[in-house]
Amino acid sequence: MGNAAAWTAELALWLLGVAALIGSAVYPLSRLIRWDSYDYDRTYVWIGYREELDRSETNLKPE
Known part of the structure; x- marks a missing residue:
């Protein structure tokens, strides 16, 4: 019975380590993708967005 507890603890440590490795790769990648797409x-x-906004402000309907 003690051997099963040691095996479970070792498995938990391995899974935690793998999750940490994956997280350390995915987090910077997600930041890079978010910044690059922005x-x-x-x-x-968005190159013409400001010009469209300026044109729409000058064509306001009277209230």
Whole structure:
């Protein structure tokens, strides 16, 4: 019975270590992807957004 407890503890440590390794790789990758997509959107997608907003503000309907 004591051998099963040691095996369970060792398995828990291995699983915790694997989760830590995966987390240490996924977290920076997610930050990189989020920043890179924001940078791309700011450069290529939102390029005319400010001009459209300026045009819509000058064409307001009278109340």
